[in-house]
Each structure stands twice: as structure tokens, then as C-alpha cells.
């Protein structure tokens with residue numbers, strides 16, 4: 001039995017995708033796992049020019065999770081295209097390029113660069129949700145109107161399938177998800193990290209030198225599940241679930257809530273072999289429970305009537 | 307493929323007021339570790355904890371780490387009892403470039419003496435002449451004193467209180483070395499950042515190469531998440547720097563490249 005999933009025009013070897021920023025460009029992880037059954041890999045969030053990211057301490061451990069304030073450290077899109085894309089496409093899994101911009105013009109210019117390599121790129125993931133940079137990104141991603149404008153703009157200049165990664169730091173994720181759909185997105189990814197803070201009581205200073213950071217890991221799973229479900233109920237395009245997945249049961253919860261695929265981030269940082277373990281466990285689970293295809297359980301959530 | 311190991315704690319002995327030496331059985335880590343590398347040890351906290359490799363024994367398939375208790379994770383690891391099984395990732399990171407060293411001056415402070423002990427042992431095996439200097443706050447903080455004295459050609463110990471060795475810091479010991487002693491040496495330093503900075507200034511001023519082991523809060527430990535970065539000068543541009551990963555590009559850096 002295979003874990004293959006068809007979503008939109010693409011098939012994925014499994015619903016397990018490696019989330020942006022938690023596996024760099026795949027080189028380090030390729031020493032620990034085989035990518036043959038991985039559904040896809042998202043690049044580290046790329047920007048038009050190289051970025052050093054934020055200074056000082058960038059990680060704080062929190063109950064059942066962690067805060068990060070990396071701030072999109074990346075070599076820039078041109079360096080990536082010359083030095084990392086070939087490696088990613090050699091991994092025999094779907095290649096998802098995550099891009100983040102200051103303003104719509106940045107996204108346009110990066111998309112134009114990616115268009116020249118569309119044979120090597122399966123999906124363009126618009127990061128409208130990084131909480132660790134001052135401009136663009138989450139600011140755009142907090143306004144349905146700006147999301148619609150940006151997605152429509154990028155849609156008009158590329159035929160690469162477009163995923164929009166949403167931020168949970170909004171009042172209504174259904175509204176931002178709908179804006180992405182109306183703009184022409186092929187899927188939405190929910191969710192990126194939640195804005196948070198950790199404090200050192202001795203110095204009375206935030207542990208992160210950026211003061212705030214993005215919360216990830218099991219701590220955010222209930223929020224992510226709720227948001228995936230909210231999105232899937234209002235959208236006609238697929239939802240990619242993300243947030244706090246540590247094991248195969250978490251994956252099943254997300255599929256039931258309405259996700260067609262899932263992204264795994266922090267769990268891979270805790271144990272590099274987690275993606276493979278989850279795939280093994282899913283294979284066992286589907287065999288034992290005579291599940292023909294995992295897509296049969298997508299969106300099967302039976303809400304209580306309240 | 308690399309994998310995460312399940313290591314069994316064989317021995318745990320207290321070394322001083324706040325640290326212990328833990329010996330684990332794990333043949334792969336024992337076989338592969340080189341001085342300067344570290345391992346990432348699981349505990350009940352969400353993230354693993356990094357510790358420098360203190361020693362290996364490839365015949366018995368064991369390696370050891372020195373653990374200083376500074377918070378909940380290290381306290382839990384320090385209190386493990388023989389027989390305990392823990393997940394360990396490693397060996398991780400780069401290592402001291404020992405191959406071409408004619409003579410080594412090693413300067414350790416606090417828990418920095420644990421990873422330096424490994425370098426000292428390897429240097430002895432390779433018949434490289436060594437000067438070993440360690441600094442502590444006071445005698446009850448000191449550790450690995452007899453072992454390191456036995457393995458080194460010249461040994462000096464300092465303490466802030468003066469209740470053991472030279473009163474003062476490792477710098478006071480370094481200043482006692484004469485030109486004959488330090489000529490042609492490579493310096494290795496592990497310990498508090500301010501100590502490593504002072505040691506490397508001393509070394510650079512007299513034209514010696516100095517390698518330091520930087521410490522950052524880590525998450526993945528294998529170079530994927532970019533939370534552990536250190537400011538490292540861009541090659542051929544003294545005024546530009548890059549953010550290198552402590553866990554994967556380091557933890558060992560040439561002190562001339564470090565932006566302190």
C-alpha cells in the first residue's frame with residue numbers, strides 16, 4: 001500500500017512535506033534519511049538579497065516547543081538558484097521554493113527568477129507569515145486585501161503552482177485563506193509560527209535578542225488543527241496542514257481536520273529521522289486498518305452540532 | 307546513513323561541586339569522535355543538550371562527557387544512573403586541526419577542560435609536545451587536574467581565589483611562558499567567551515594560530531535551523547562578517563575569524 005497523494009495537478013509520494021526553515025536545503029538531512037518516500041521539501045525562506053538574519057540569541061525553549069527569531073537568514077535567491085536548487089531537485093521529491101519579500105515588487109522579481117527554472121520547481125510557496133522581519137511578509141499576510149492583491153499579481157506572471165503560507169497571528173484565518181484562494185492560489189499552508197516571548201527572570205530581558213520570536217512545536221498543534229479545519233470548511237482549494245506534528249497520529253488528526261498534505265518542521269529538528277519514522281508508522285497504520293488511500297480520510301471530521 | 311544513537315550510561319562520577327563525568331556505551335560515537343566535537347544528549351526537555359566529547363575508548367566502545375549543572379536539563383542528565391538509556395546524536399561539528407601542530411598550548415576554563423582533555427590525550431598519542439593551562443574559580447571548582455597533569459609536558463593551574471595553583475586567571479599563567487616555550491605552538495582554548503577572547507589576543511599578538519570553541523544555544527545541532535549562528539569574518543574582508551552555524555561550521559573556529 002502506498003501513501004501517495006494527489007493534490008491539484010501534482011502527486012506526492014506521501015503526505016509528509018519538510019517545512020521551510022527547518023531543513024535548510026536538505027543537504028544535512030540527506031545524511032540521515034532517504035527522501036524517496038518524502039512528499040516534498042520546502043527551501044529555507046528566500047529573499048531577493050542575501051540576509052544575515054537577526055543578531056544575538058535566536059532560540060528559546062518553551063513548554064512543548066520553542067521560539068525562534070532567525071529572521072530569514074538566507075543566501076539570497078540568485079545564490080540559491082546557482083548553488084542549492086540542483087541539489088534539491090536531485091533529492092527525488094517535490095521541490096517547494098519558499099519566498100519572502102519586503103513588498104509586492106520583491107515577490108514579483110523573485111518569481112521572475114524562478115520562472116527561468118520552472119522545470120526544477122514544483123511549487124512556489126509564498127511566505128506571507130514570517131513573524132521575525134520588520135517589513136513585508138506577515139504585514140502583507142495580515143490583510144486579506146493585500147494578500148489578494150499580491151497573490152493575484154504573482155499568479156498573473158507564473159504558471160508554477162502557488163501555495164500561500166498563512167500566519168496564525170490574525171483574527172480570522174478563514175478571511176485570509178479566502179483572499180489567497182480568490183487571488184488564485186492552488187493551496188494554502190496553515191500555519192506558520194505564532195508570535196511569542198520568553199523572559200529571563202534574572203536579567204528581566206527577553207531571551208531572544210529580537211525580543212519576540214515564532215512559536216513552533218507541539219504547543220501550537222491545537223491552534224493549527226483548529227485553523228486547518230476553519231480553512232478547509234470555507235475553501236475549495238486544498239489545505240496543507242502544519243504546526244506541531246511530532247508523530248503519525250498527529251498527521252492523521254490534520255488529515256481528518258481537512259489537510260490534504262502536512263508539513264513537518266520542529267519535529268525534524270528534535271529528531272532528524274522523524275519524517276521517516278512517521279512514514280513507516282503511517283504505512284503500518286494504513287495496512288492494519290485497511291485504508292486504501294490516505295486521501296479517503298481527508299476532511300472526514302464529524303463536528304458536533306452546537 | 308547517519309542515525310541517532312541509543313547510548314547506555316556506564317558510569318557517572320562527581321568531579322567537583324557542580325559537574326560530573328558521564329561515560330556512555332556507544333561504539334559508533336566512540337569510533338568516530340575527534341577532539342573538539344560534541345554530542346547532543348536527550349533529556350525530558352523539548353530540545354537536546356550539547357556537550358563536548360571528553361574522551362573515547364574505542365576498545366570498550368565508550369565515550370564520556372563532563373556535565374556541569376546550570377539548569378534543569380543539565381541537572382537531569384547529571385543525575386542519570388548507570389543503566390539509563392538516552393538518545394544521543396553525534397559526533398557533531400568540526401574538530402581541532404591537530405594534524406600539523408608542532409606544539410600545542412591548551413588553555414581551558416571551567417567546563418572547557420572536558421573537551422580539551424580529549425585533545426590532550428590525542429596529542430600525547432601523536433607525540434606532540436603540550437603545555438596545558440587550566441583555570442578555575444577555586445579549588446572546589448577544579449577538575450581533571452591529575453589526569454591532565456599526567457598527559458601534558460608542562461602543566462599550570464590557576465584559580466581566582468589562589469587556593470590552588472597560581473592566583474589569577476589563565477592569562478597570568480600564559481604570561482609566564484617564554485619565547486622558547488611558545489614558539490611554533492598552536493593554541494587551543496575552550497571556556498568562557500571572555501577568556502577565549504583574551505587568550506586569542508595574546509596568541510595573535512605573538513603570531514600564533516589560536517582555535518577556540520564557541521558555544522551557542524542550539525536546536526537541531528546539525529546545521530538545518532540556523533538558530534546557533536556566530537559572527538565570523540568574511541574571507542579576505544576584515545570589516546565584513548557572515549553568520550556561520552556553531553553546530554555545523556563550528557564549534558571550532560580560528561580566532562582570527564571570530565567577531566567577538
Ligand SMILES: Cc1cc2nc3c(=O)[nH]c(=O)nc-3n(C[C@H](O)[C@H](O)[C@H](O)COP(=O)(O)OP(=O)(O)OC[C@H]3O[C@@H](n4cnc5c(N)ncnc54)[C@H](O)[C@@H]3O)c2cc1C
Nearest residue numbers: 355356357358372373374377378379380417521522523524
Ligand atoms: C558546542 C557546545 C559544547 C558544550 N560543551 C559542554 C560541556 O562539555 N560541558 C558542559 O557542562 N556544558 C557544555 N555546553 C553547555 C551546555 O550545553 C548547557 O549548559 C546546557 O545545554 C544547559 O542546559 P540546561 O537545561 O541545564 O539549562 P537551561 O535551563 O536551558 O539554561 C541554563 C543556562 O544554560 C545555557 N544554555 C541553555 N541551553 C543551551 C544550549 N543548547 N547551548 C548552550 N547553552 C545553553 C543558557 O544560556 C542558560 O544560561 C556546551 C554547549 C555547546 C553549544
Ligand SMILES: Cc1cc2nc3c(=O)[nH]c(=O)nc-3n(C[C@H](O)[C@H](O)[C@H](O)COP(=O)(O)O)c2cc1C
Nearest residue numbers: 019020021045068127192216217243244265266531
Ligand atoms: C527555526 C525555524 C525557522 C523557520 N523558517 C521559516 C522560513 O524561512 N519560512 C517559512 O515559511 N517558515 C519558517 N518556519 C516555520 C515552519 O516552516 C513551520 O511553519 C512552523 O515551525 C510550524 O510547524 P512545526 O510546529 O512543525 O515546526 C521556521 C520555523 C522554525 C522553527
Ligand code: FES
Nearest residue numbers: 525527529532553
Ligand atoms: S542548531 Fe540548528 S543550525 Fe545549529
